[in-house]
Structure formats: C-alpha cells, structure tokens
Amino acid sequence: MQLHYIANASVRSASERTLPVIDPSDGQVYDSIQRGTAEDVDAAVQAARHCYEKVWSKLSAAERGRLLMRLSMKVAEHADELAAIEQRDCGKPTRQAKADAAALARYFEFYAGACDKLHGDTLPYQEGYTVLTWREPHGVTGHVIPWNYPMQIFGRSVGGALAAGNACVVKPSEDACLSLLRVAQLAAEVGFPAGAINIVTGYGHEVGDALARHPGIDHISFTGSPSVGTIIQQVAAERHCPVTLELGGKSPQIVFADADLDQVLPTVINAIVQNAGQTCSAGSRLLVERSLYEPLLDRLGAAFSRLRVGPAAMDLDVGPLIRQTQQQRVWDFLSDAQVAGIPMVAQGQVVDEAPETGYYQAPTLLRDVPVSHRLAQEEVFGPVLAAMSFQDEDHAVELANATQFGLVAGVWTRDGARQLRMARRVRSGQVFINNYGAGGGVELPFGGVKSSGYGREKGFEALLGFTTLKTVAIKHG
Ligand code: NAD
Numbered sequence: 001m002q003l004h005y006i007a008n009a010s011v012r013s014a015s016e017r018t019l020p021v022i023d024p025s026d027g028q029v030y031d032s033i034q035r036g037t038a039e040d041v042d043a044a045v046q047a048a049r050h051c052y053e054k055v056w057s058k059l060s061a062a063e064r065g066r067l068l069m070r071l072s073m074k075v076a077e078h079a080d081e082l083a084a085i086e087q088r089d090c091g092k093p094t095r096q097a098k099a100d101a102a103a104l105a106r107y108f109e110f111y112a113g114a115c116d117k118l119h120g121d122t123l124p125y126q127e128g129y130t131v132l133t134w135r136e137p138h139g140v141t142g143h144v145i146p147w148n149y150p151m152q153i154f155g156r157s158v159g160g161a162l163a164a165g166n167a168c169v170v171k172p173s174e175d176a177c178l179s180l181l182r183v184a185q186l187a188a189e190v191g192f193p194a195g196a197i198n199i200v201t202g203y204g205h206e207v208g209d210a211l212a213r214h215p216g217i218d219h220i221s222f223t224g225s226p227s228v229g230t231i232i233q234q235v236a237a238e239r240h241c242p243v244t245l246e247l248g249g250k251s252p253q254i255v256f257a258d259a260d261l262d263q264v265l266p267t268v269i270n271a272i273v274q275n276a277g278q279t280c281s282a283g284s285r286l287l288v289e290r291s292l293y294e295p296l297l298d299r300l301g302a303a304f305s306r307l308r309v310g311p312a313a314m315d316l317d318v319g320p321l322i323r324q325t326q327q328q329r330v331w332d333f334l335s336d337a338q339v340a341g342i343p344m345v346a347q348g349q350v351v352d353e354a355p356e357t358g359y360y361q362a363p364t365l366l367r368d369v370p371v372s373h374r375l376a377q378e379e380v381f382g383p384v385l386a387a388m389s390f391q392d393e394d395h396a397v398e399l400a401n402a403t404q405f406g407l408v409a410g411v412w413t414r415d416g417a418r419q420l421r422m423a424r425r426v427r428s429g430q431v432f433i434n435n436y437g438a439g440g441g442v443e444l445p446f447g448g449v450k451s452s453g454y455g456r457e458k459g460f461e462a463l464l465g466f467t468t469l470k471t472v473a474i475k476h477g
Pocket of ligand 1: 148174207228232
C-alpha cells in the first residue's frame with residue numbers, strides 16, 4: 001500500500017480509505033494509494049508553509065541549485081527503478097518509460113543550473129531615486145498533474161517551482177502517482193528539507209479541489225484537460241490565486257509537397273503513436289498539400305499496418321491506454337467516424353500476447369476528415385491520426401488554425417521563406433520546422449494559446465511564472 005508523502009514522511013490519509021492501482025497492460029489491481037481528503041491537503045500545505053518560511057527561503061539560490069543537482073543525479077542512479085514503476089503504473093513501453101526517467105533527471109539538472117541565474121533589474125527613474133525589481137517566489141505552490149507523463153510533468157513543474165524558491169504541494173493523477181511518491185523519497189534522501197516537496201494522492205474532485213481552494217496555496221500549476229482547467233481557474237479566481245494552465249491540443253502536422261518524406265514519415269508516426277497517442281502535443285491532425293496527399297497516405301498507411309501494440313513490458317511500438325474509460329473514449333470517436341463515412345486507410349495490430357483485460361487500441365489512420373467533424377476538432381487522446389488535404393499555403397493556415405486549440409504545430413517544407421511565413425501565421429505556443437518536439441526540449445518554453453492554456457513551463461521562462469515581481473523605489477536625494 002502506498003502512502004501520502006508529507007514533510008518527508010509517508011503518512012496515511014485521514015479518510016483511512018484507499019484507491020486501487022491498476023496495471024493497464026492486464027487491467028488487474030496490483031497496489032493501492034491513499035484516497036486523500038481536504039484534511040490531508042491542509043497538513044501538506046502547513047508543512048510546505050513551515051518549510052518555506054523557516055528553511056527554504058533562507059537557503060541561497062546556489063544551495064537550492066546544489067540540492068536540485070543532487071536530486072538529478074539520484075534520479076539518474078535510480079532511473080531503471082523509476083522507469084519500471086512508471087511502466088507498470090501507466091502502461092508505458094520500456095523505451096518510453098526510460099526516456100521519461102531520463103527527462104526527469106534532465107529537468108532537475110536544468111533547473112539546478114538556473115537557480116542562481118534568476119535576477120531582477122535596475123530601472124532608470126527620476127534624479128534622486130534608485131529603483132530595483134526583485135524576482136520573489138510565490139511561497140507555496142500547488143501542482144496538479146495528469147497521468148500521461150507523471151515524471152516529466154513533475155520534473156518541469158516542481159523543478160521550476162523549487163528552483164524559483166517555492167515549497168510545493170503536489171496532487172498527482174489518481175491513475176498514475178507511484179513514481180512521484182518514490183521521487184519525493186529520493187529528494188528527502190539527498191537532503192531536501194521536510195515540507196519542500198509534499199504529495200497527496202486521491203481524486204481530483206476531492207484532493208485537487210481542496211488544493212485549488214486552500215488559502216495557503218499561492219500559485220497553482222495545472223496540467224490536464226481543458227474542462228478541469230476551467231474548474232481550477234474558476235475556483236482559484238474566488239481568491240485571486242494565479243494559475244498556469246497547460247491544457248490539451250489538436251496539433252497539426254502541415255506537410256508541403258516539397259517536404260523530405262523520409263524525414264516526415266517516421267516523425268509523423270511517432271508524434272501520434274508515442275505514449276499510445278496520450279500526449280498533449282500529439283500530432284493528431286495531418287494536413288497534406290494536395291499533390292502529395294495520395295503518395296504520402298500510401299506510404300503512411302503501409303507503415304501504420306506494421307505497427308504492433310501490446311503489453312508495456314514487450315516494448316512494442318505502442319502500449320495500452322491508461323484505463324478502460326479512455327479506451328471507450330477512443331472507440332466512441334472511431335464509431336462516430338464510421339457513422340460519418342470517414343475512410344480508414346490503415347490500422348496497426350494488437351499482438352496475440354496482449355491480455356483481453358488490457359486496454360489496447362490499434363493505431364488508426366483516417367483520411368478526408370471534414371474540418372468540422374469532432375475528429376478534426378477534439379482531442380482523442382489515443383493513437384488516431386486524422387488526415388486531410390489542402391490546396392495552398394492560405395488553405396493550410398486556415399485548416400491549421402481551425403480548432404479551439406493552439407499548443408504545437410509541425411511544418412514540413414524546404415522553402416525557407418515559407419517556413420518563416422508559416423511559423424508566423426500558425427497560432428500555437430510552439431512551431432517546429434522540419435522536426436517535431438525537438439527531442440523533448442527541456443530548455444524550450446512550452447505552453448499554449450486559446451484553449452490550450454496560458455503561461456509557460458520548461459526552459460528559463462518557467463521560472464518567471466513561478467515568481468512574482470516586486471518593485472522597490474528608494475529615494476535618496
Ligand atoms: P484531467 O483534467 O482529467 O486530470 C488532470 C488532473 O486534475 C488529475 O490529477 C486529476 O485528478 C485532477 N482533477 C480532476 N478534477 C479536478 C477538480 N475538480 N479539481 C482539481 N483537480 C482535478 O486530465 P487527464 O485525463 O489526467 O490528462 C489528460 C489531459 O491532460 C489531456 O487533455 C492532455 O492534453 C492534458 N495534458 C496537457 C499537457 C500540457 O502540457 N499542455 C501535458 C499533459 C497532458
């Protein structure tokens with residue numbers, strides 16, 4: 001049985017209730033977590049506040065950086081253990097689980113180095129004044145984390161907040177939190193003071209809601225669905241608590257006729273099948289210039305048919321979806337496609353070894369998806385790619401921008417001027433030209449526009465969001 005982690009100790013919930021932990025590869029229960037309450041959240045916030053005021057805020061930025069670097073090295077030492085935990089909890093193929101553990105170590109490394117580079121400014125003002133700006137931590141930050149990349153999102157969110165000098169209370173997803181409980185223990189082992197990192201597990205409407213409402217939380221970093229993002233924002237607005245929202249996407253891959261197909265094909269496939277399509281920045285729409293549409297779909301269809309899906313430990317192209325309701329969600333989208341007469345180009349294969357009780361979905365390539373259909377508008381969060389063709393650059397931009405989302409876009413063309421025009425005209429937080437995702441991009445600010453959210457995580461930019469700016473004007477004559 002797993003316990004909350006509060007003030008460097010494993011503790012039971014005040015509710016004395018637990019929730020099951022299910023392995024998505026076979027649908028079987030193999031562990032349990034605490035079903036947290038508002039009381040547990042309050043204990044965690046008090047621990048974080050005490051740490052912030054008495055210990056954490058008194059450390060120099062360099063000392064915080066050293067602790068984060070020690071944690072990065074500890075995570076790297078325990079990478080296989082953490083990857084194995086994440087693999088079973090989330091159903092991640094081995095390569096993905098290992099990449100997530102490596103990314104966690106890298107986030108802590110990046111933010112370790114950033115701690116003592118964060119500084120304010122001196123502003124020109126009237127004669128007889130000196131005006132300074134200081135970057136100060138918010139104090140106690142709350143972090144609500146989804147199930148798709150627990151370690152990576154913890155790394156970028158909590159890593160940035162700690163580096164900026166905050167103490168953290170984390171609410172992981174009820175569907176995937178085991179790796180984070182272990183990381184918090186590792187942090188204590190390398191010397192993080194009690195209360196710097198606290199983790200309360202449980203349901204969103206119980207623990208997450210209590211966290212968003214708690215008057216001791218000075219900033220909320222939320223990563224998850226647009227609908228819950230709206231709730232968090234509304235709850236936080238009642239007490240004017242600042243919020244960063246990292247929400248969903250319906251990101252386009254825009255392929256012009258002059259693109260290098262040998263580069264396009266593997267990247268487009270990876271961008272939709274990675275993590276079984278359960279990635280906020282999944283390239284879930286494929287927009288192709290008309291003259292290339294048929295040849296590209298021929299090659300892509302052949303590649304989709306070869307994709308294999310199976311238990312996480314088999315380390316195939318695709319693992320299971322996180323849970324049965326997610327599998328049902330993908331099935332609903334696919335049956336809507338069938339009803340609408342949307343042609344299926346190809347599907348991968350679920351291997352015979354996959355238990356029937358696991359949550360498997362073969363990657364699916366659909367073509368001629370009408371721009372108004374929900375498959376072209378809503379986040380499926382499964383390995384389903386919706387292809388459509390465009391006539392020219394203006395049409396490509398129109399289609400690319402025709403959803404409520406704006407998280408990431410991929411543009412594939414050898415024409416340099418077009419690359420820059422497209423990067424300007426597509427509305428999204430990130431644009432990748434002739435690549436997609438830039439290998440994870442720990443250093444690169446990440447976040448959305450429109451319903452994909454606001455605020456930025458990753459990179460140095462995230463540190464600014466985890467601070468507040470104080471202006472100090474001194475009149476000295
Ligand atoms: P979700 O919104 O259902 O849950 C996210 C977190 O919010 C979980 O910890 C959940 O318990 C909690 N929660 C649920 N209801 C709550 C409430 N009323 N109050 C407070 N907290 C509550 O999302 P999910 O299904 O876990 O994750 C998938 C979604 O996350 C997708 O939409 C995906 O695009 C998005 N996502 C975005 C990014 C990004 O960086 N933009 C990254 C990963 C995932």
